[in-house]
Amino acid sequence: MQAYHLVSGAQVAGLERVERPAPIAGPNEVLVRTHAVSLNYRDLMFARGQYGAIANRPTIPVADGAGEVIAIGSGVTRFKPGDRVINAYFPDWIDGRPTPVKTRDSFGAQIDGVLAEQFVANEDALVAIPSHLDYAEAATLSCAGITAWNAMFVEAALKPGDSVLLLGTGGVSILALQLAKAAGLRAIVTSSSNDKLERVRALGADATINYRDTPEWQNEVLRLTGGIGVDAVIEVGGEGTLARSIQSTRMGGTVAVIGGVTGFGGTEVDPLALIVGVKHLTGIFVGSRAMLDALAQFVEVNRIAPVVDRVFDFEQAREAYEYLDAGKHFGKVVVRVRS
Numbered sequence: 001m002q003a004y005h006l007v008s009g010a011q012v013a014g015l016e017r018v019e020r021p022a023p024i025a026g027p028n029e030v031l032v033r034t035h036a037v038s039l040n041y042r043d044l045m046f047a048r049g050q051y052g053a054i055a056n057r058p059t060i061p062v063a064d065g066a067g068e069v070i071a072i073g074s075g076v077t078r079f080k081p082g083d084r085v086i087n088a089y090f091p092d093w094i095d096g097r098p099t100p101v102k103t104r105d106s107f108g109a110q111i112d113g114v115l116a117e118q119f120v121a122n123e124d125a126l127v128a129i130p131s132h133l134d135y136a137e138a139a140t141l142s143c144a145g146i147t148a149w150n151a152m153f154v155e156a157a158l159k160p161g162d163s164v165l166l167l168g169t170g171g172v173s174i175l176a177l178q179l180a181k182a183a184g185l186r187a188i189v190t191s192s193s194n195d196k197l198e199r200v201r202a203l204g205a206d207a208t209i210n211y212r213d214t215p216e217w218q219n220e221v222l223r224l225t226g227g228i229g230v231d232a233v234i235e236v237g238g239e240g241t242l243a244r245s246i247q248s249t250r251m252g253g254t255v256a257v258i259g260g261v262t263g264f265g266g267t268e269v270d271p272l273a274l275i276v277g278v279k280h281l282t283g284i285f286v287g288s289r290a291m292l293d294a295l296a297q298f299v300e301v302n303r304i305a306p307v308v309d310r311v312f313d314f315e316q317a318r319e320a321y322e323y324l325d326a327g328k329h330f331g332k333v334v335v336r337v338r339s
């Protein structure tokens, strides 16, 4: 089969198209013909050698795959050939709380991923695709979708009528916006681009802030919430935004610490602001297969169509990475593996 190889730290230029033996489904495993994969910021981090200590060997990159079951190993009961499936981000975090063992491996980093014509996964690491989604849309749910779901509905436990602040218009934030509006939340979205802010308003954003024009955007969030702050922040910014996100949060609210598009370096956190504000700072590490089940069901019931910015062909995988790196996208960037 055709696949891509990348060594952690070899940069996007190191992406190499190779011929590999097709994987075989062992006991309790499912063989999937990949139709689409979606890229995440973490795939850029892997290319740059910033995704933790990863063995220095060629790996099939990318975590999020969507495809069709073509074979099952012995003992498989959850799927049959022809089923349409997506994979969870961590093959071993099926449900319950995270542990170091459950989150040790993720597809496309510590173990082979899905930027290949076929991939194999334990049946417990797979979920059926919501019936109204095509493969490109479905491929967006594994990392960005679970992360947004975990942050808003598991860790922050948001309920209809609550408010959420979404930073930027990348994959996690736009999926979070779509889920938030379907769940009856009030969503405030920031972006560097007025054009993108217009697009988030069309998706239902209740208020928008251009963080370039308004560098002290936390004051605007407070103004928009009557001085109270939001119930939760989807904090994907990192060192350049965390302090302002904490200031934007109401007393007793949650800052879901997710990413570092401005960097993962040290940042000053005011302990007193957390103490007297009774604020929760909670790290989010994607989520479990059970969360993907819940997300898929919510997406199905609410007929949500995840926003796919652009679909690249398999031969253009490197261009897809470069496009994501340029940050001009809105929502998700997808590579079509099979047309």
Ligand SMILES: NC(=O)c1ccc[n+]([C@@H]2O[C@H](COP(=O)([O-])OP(=O)(O)OC[C@H]3O[C@@H](n4cnc5c(N)ncnc54)[C@H](OP(=O)(O)O)[C@@H]3O)[C@@H](O)[C@H]2O)c1
Residues within 6 Å of the ligand: 039, 040, 041, 042, 143, 144, 147, 167, 168, 169, 170, 171, 172, 173, 190, 191, 192, 193, 196, 211, 236, 237, 240, 241, 257, 258, 259, 260, 261, 262, 284, 285, 286, 287, 324, 327, 328, 329, 331
């Ligand atoms: N912890 C986890 O489980 C987890 C899971 C998924 C992702 N992440 C992390 O979350 C972050 C986002 O991931 P992603 O895949 O959504 O990335 P992405 O699609 O590449 O998002 C990039 C977006 O970030 C926005 N941005 C850049 N600088 C910003 C700033 N100063 N303030 C606010 N927004 C800013 C930009 O939005 P505009 O163009 O609108 O300005 C840009 O389009 C990454 O750091 C990623 O590693 C973590």
